[in-house]
Amino acid sequence: MNKFWIILGHTYTTRIKSKTFIITTLITLILIFALTNIKTIIDVFSDEEADQIAVIDETNELYKPLAENMKQTSEEIELTLYDGTEEEAKQAVEEEDYTALIVLTMTENKLPEATYYANRISQSSLQMALEQQLQQLKVMYATEQAGVDPAALAMINEPVTFDIVALDKSAKTEEELNQARGIVYIMLFLLYITVIMYGNMIATDVATEKSSRVMEILISSAPPVTHMFAKIFGVALVGLTQIALFLGAGYALISAKDAATRELFAQFGIGSASMSIYMYAIVFFILGYLLYATLAAMLGSLVSRIEDAQQLTMPIIFLIMIAFIIAMSGLATPEAGFIKITSFIPFFTPMIMFLRVGMLDVPIWEVALSIGLLMGTIIILALLGAKVYRGGVLMYGRSSSLKDFKKALALSKKKK
Amino acid sequence: MLQLTDVTKQFGAHTAVNQLSLEIPEREMFGFLGGNGAGKTTTFRMILGLLDKTSGDISWHGEPVDYGKSHLIGYLPEERGLYPKLTVKDQLTYLARLRGMAKSEAVKELQAWLDRFQVPEYLNKKVEELSKGNQQKIQFISAVIHKPKLLILDEPFSGLDPVNVEMLKEAVVNLKESGTSIVFSSHRMEHVEELCEHLCILHKGKAVVQGSLREIKRSFGKKNLSVYADFPVDFLRDFPGVTKYKAVMEGCQLQIENELVSQEIFTVLQGKGFVRKFDLEEPSLNDIFIAKVGASYE
Numbered sequence: 017m018n019k020f021w022i023i024l025g026h027t028y029t030t031r032i033k034s035k036t037f038i039i040t041t042l043i044t045l046i047l048i049f050a051l052t053n054i055k056t057i058i059d060v061f062s063d064e065e066a067d068q069i070a071v072i073d074e075t076n077e078l079y080k081p082l083a084e085n086m087k088q089t090s091e092e093i094e095l096t097l098y099d100g101t102e103e104e105a106k107q108a109v110e111e112e113d114y115t116a117l118i119v120l121t122m123t124e125n126k127l128p129e130a131t132y133y134a135n136r137i138s139q140s141s142l143q144m145a146l147e148q149q150l151q152q153l154k155v156m157y158a159t160e161q162a163g164v165d166p167a168a169l170a171m172i173n174e175p176v177t178f179d180i181v182a183l184d185k186s187a188k189t190e191e192e193l194n195q196a197r198g199i200v201y202i203m204l205f206l207l208y209i210t211v212i213m214y215g216n217m218i219a220t221d222v223a224t225e226k227s228s229r230v231m232e233i234l235i236s237s238a239p240p241v242t243h244m245f246a247k248i249f250g251v252a253l254v255g256l257t258q259i260a261l262f263l264g265a266g267y268a269l270i271s272a273k274d275a276a277t278r279e280l281f282a283q284f285g286i287g288s289a290s291m292s293i294y295m296y297a298i299v300f301f302i303l304g305y306l307l308y309a310t311l312a313a314m315l316g317s318l319v320s321r322i323e324d325a326q327q328l329t330m331p332i333i334f335l336i337m338i339a340f341i342i343a344m345s346g347l348a349t350p351e352a353g354f355i356k357i358t359s360f361i362p363f364f365t366p367m368i369m370f371l372r373v374g375m376l377d378v379p380i381w382e383v384a385l386s387i388g389l390l391m392g393t394i395i396i397l398a399l400l401g402a403k404v405y406r407g408g409v410l411m412y413g414r415s416s417s418l419k420d421f422k423k424a425l426a427l428s429k430k431k432k
Numbered sequence: 433m434l435q436l437t438d439v440t441k442q443f444g445a446h447t448a449v450n451q452l453s454l455e456i457p458e459r460e461m462f463g464f465l466g467g468n469g470a471g472k473t474t475t476f477r478m479i480l481g482l483l484d485k486t487s488g489d490i491s492w493h494g495e496p497v498d499y500g501k502s503h504l505i506g507y508l509p510e511e512r513g514l515y516p517k518l519t520v521k522d523q524l525t526y527l528a529r530l531r532g533m534a535k536s537e538a539v540k541e542l543q544a545w546l547d548r549f550q551v552p553e554y555l556n557k558k559v560e561e562l563s564k565g566n567q568q569k570i571q572f573i574s575a576v577i578h579k580p581k582l583l584i585l586d587e588p589f590s591g592l593d594p595v596n597v598e599m600l601k602e603a604v605v606n607l608k609e610s611g612t613s614i615v616f617s618s619h620r621m622e623h624v625e626e627l628c629e630h631l632c633i634l635h636k637g638k639a640v641v642q643g644s645l646r647e648i649k650r651s652f653g654k655k656n657l658s659v660y661a662d663f664p665v666d667f668l669r670d671f672p673g674v675t676k677y678k679a680v681m682e683g684c685q686l687q688i689e690n691e692l693v694s695q696e697i698f699t700v701l702q703g704k705g706f707v708r709k710f711d712l713e714e715p716s717l718n719d720i721f722i723a724k725v726g727a728s729y730e
Contacts, residue, residue: 022529030518229513233574236480236507237530239499 019238020246027221027250032257041258045265052269066091067142070098070105070114078120078128078153085149093145106133118146126161128154193375196293197347200374203297204367206259207304208340214255214305215312215332216325218247222316223325241402244317248309255305296373296383303387304366307394308332314401317408318424335363343367350375360386362393433458434479434582434613439488441474441637448474450637452488456615456630461608463624464617465721466634472617473510475634476584479615480507492582503532506580510587510617512571516560520546523559524574531578538577545573549599565592572600576607583607585616589623601627621717631717633724640724649714656719657686657694660709661701671697682708687719 031037050057073079083095098105098117105117116134123129130150132143159169222244225231234243315328342364346355350372359368359382369386372378407424434456441449449471456462466472477483479490481497490497497505515523521542528538546552549569559567568591576583588604589597604627608614618624624631625645632642641648654675659665660683668684669677673693678685688694694712701707 019530022526026526030522034517225515228516229509229511230515232482232509232511232513233507233527234530236482236505236509237499237502237527 020242023234023238023243023246024250024253027247028253031217031221031251031254037254037258041261044258044262048262048266049269052266066094067115068113069093069095069142069146070108070117071095072098072102072105072117072119075120075122075128078122081153081156082120082149085152086145089149090145093142109133109135116142120150127157196374199293199297200371201347203301203370203374204340204343207301207367208336210255210259210301210305211308211336212333214251215308215336216329217254218251218309219312219316219325219329220322221247221251222313223319223322226317226319227321235406240406244313244402244405245398248306248313251309252305293374296370299387300366300370303390303394307362307366307390307397308336310394310397310401314397314404314408317401317405339364339367343371346371347375360389362390365390434492434615435490436475436479437489437491439475439478439490440486441471441478441483442486448637449478449485452634452637452639454632454639454642456613458613459608459611460630461604461614461616461628463628463631464615464634465619465621465624465631465717466617467619467725469636470634471637472634473586474637476507476586476615476617479584480505502530503578504581506531506575506578506583506612508572508575508583508585508588512568514559514567514571514574517558519556519558520554520562520570521556524570524577527574528577531580533578541577542573545577548603549573565596568592569596569600572603576603576612579610579612581612583612583614583616585614587618588616589618589620597623621721625717633721635725641720645717648720649717652715652720652723653690654715654719654723655688655691655694656713656715657688657697658709658711658713659683659686659697659701659707661705661707663705668697671700687715 071079071082079095079097083097086093086095096114098108098114102117102119105114108114109117112135116132119131119133121129121131128150130146132146134143137143225234311332312329315332316325319325319328339358342355342358346352346368349355355368355372358364359372365386369378369383373383404424434454436452436454436456439449439452440447452471452475464472464475474483478485479497481499492501495501518526521539524542525535525538528541529535533541543552543555546554551566551569554562554566554570559570562570572588575585585604589600592600601623604614604616616627628645630642630644631648632639634640643651659668660680665684666679668674668686671693673689673696674686675689676687686697688697691712698710701710
């Protein structure tokens with residue numbers, strides 16, 4: 017056990033002190049900082065310059081209401097009444113004094129009509145905003161002409177009341193479901209990235225020790241199985257340190273922000289979801305990590321060059337990608353039978369069972385069964401991995417295939 | 433006493449080590465000779481428990497070698513390997529701690545060794561910055577830093593310049609004198625001849641020769657004889673009992689079947705003229721190796 021801690025400590029400290037770790041952590045912290053300050057950043061970039069629109073109002077009545085409505089809805093579009101002929105105005109647009117020109121006219125039925133001129137018509141959001149405002153004006157004119165009472169009009173425009181009530185008392189409310197979706201989404205993403213990143217880290221770590229041939233000394237001092245698990249847990253600690261740093265920084269930054277930002281994050285369910293979801297998140301996260309990390313260590317022990325490690329970890333990445341894609345589709349339809357079935361497949365359980373637990377009311381036995389299956393798989397993989405590891409670390413060669421897998425098992429076989 | 437009894441290792445259909453029985457005495461240096469693929473490394477790995485033997489028994493002081501004894505065992509693998517990105521200090525304290533040393537003690541020991549090898553400035557250098565020969569010194573330190581009782585050195589001197597070979601040899605001899613049993617393998621006959629009391633020559637997984645150096649040489653029978661004379665000596669080529677004849681500038685070098693032949697030659701030479709040198713020598717290990725393993729091995 018003592019050696020376990022020495023290896024674990026060594027794995028942890030060398031990783032933490034490594035340049036790659038420091039750089040990726042710093043970059044991510046900067047990204048987190050940017051994300052939490054996203055409002056400020058958007059503001060800095062957007063209020064630089066409002067789009068200047070020249071308006072030629074041939075009706076002499078549409079400009080005023082249009083400009084007023086525009087002012088209320090968007091700060092990025094500024095309307096100016098153009099004092100001159102249409103040709104001069106077009107000229108001004110071409111010279112880029114204005115972003116666009118809009119000519120307002122009335123139809124025979126006394127309804128507003130407009131023509132939009134711009135150098136490029138790729139800025140569709142601008143066109144749409146103008147069109148929308150004009151459409152409202154047109155509705156106003158049309159209803160007025162039809163003699164509709166403004167009060168009646170207000171009633172027509174009022175959104176319908178549509179309450180959603182779940183009859184099953186334990187079912188999650190709409191609000192809860194939205195929050196759950198947010199937290200599930202974040203957890204899925206975190207698991208996805210973590211497994212790929214740290215799984216790879218373990219595989220390359222093992223491959224590095226093999227390729228530098230330091231492995232033979234290591235396993236003559238400590239049993240390969242101890243070595244493998246110390247490595248897995250050492251890297252897990254590195255991961256936890258990193259995630260704790262990110263979450264801590266994120267939380268501190270969000271807390272320091274104004275209420276608006278906090279609200280934005282609350283929409284994702286952060287800080288408001290129920291305790292049990294967090295508990296499940298931690299359980300599935302740890303089990304998911306262990307499953308894939310064991311697999312990665314086993315595969316890493318089979319290769320003798322670091323380059324080959326990347327190749328051999330591909331199946332892991334595929335597995336986790338498939339799980340991720342299924343989970344993403346499950347976010348919209350968590351009750352699908354397909355989701356239910358896949359949630360019991362150990363390689364998918366950490367993501368998909370968590371999704372179900374987060375979004376639905378899953379009977380406790382189903383959760384227990386899936387966790388049991390998952391743990392069983394981890395134990396089997398660990399035992400198999402330990403065997404492969406024992407033989408694999410002594411094996412050197414160019415190829416990296418399933419044949420090696422068998423060879424490694426044969427090498428570690430005990431015959432007494 | 434390290435004892436191997438009928439140890440066999442099979443990799444599939446291939447037998448790497450075949451019915452090997454050895455006794456490696458305490459406080460001695462035991463030489464393992466053999467060509468490439470003779471089974472030296474496989475034997476070492478079985479002694480260390482890295483590989484399981486197919487059959488047979490290995491014991492040290494009557495007990496099997498396992499991880500509980502790893503602090504008593506030092507191992508220098510044939511394929512040298514250290515973490516390239518770690519400093520010498522980090523690296524060796526880690527490996528020493530795995531062998532049961534306390535960190536402070538390991539650092540002290542390491543400094544002493546670096547001083548001894550006249551490279552104290554390497555303490556905080558990364559291994560990849562060192563030359564290959566110096567990496568090998570570091571590797572050697574990693575095998576002996578914890579003062580093992582049993583030290584296994586797989587080709588310890590390969591790839592070193594003569595100065596470093598001497599330095600390492602001296603260190604190995606000192607360790608032996610301080611009570612460590614040392615097993616080492618080598619292609620280089622002269623190293624084994626110089627250092628070992630007991631040895632074993634492996635060929636295709638079998639021990640073709642084993643025992644004490646003196647014993648082996650004596651029982652080999654054949655001797656080397658140098659005859660330098662002022663008259664032609666080529667008639668000795670066909671002399672009964674001469675197995676090999678090699679002409680040199682001043683005379684010839686012979687391999688003879690036994691000591692008695694030398695006396696017969698001595699008699700024949702009488703009265704023929706001036707004999708400058710008549711020298712009866714023990715056979716070299718090289719001669720024995722070639723005779724036993726075959727001239728195919730260079």
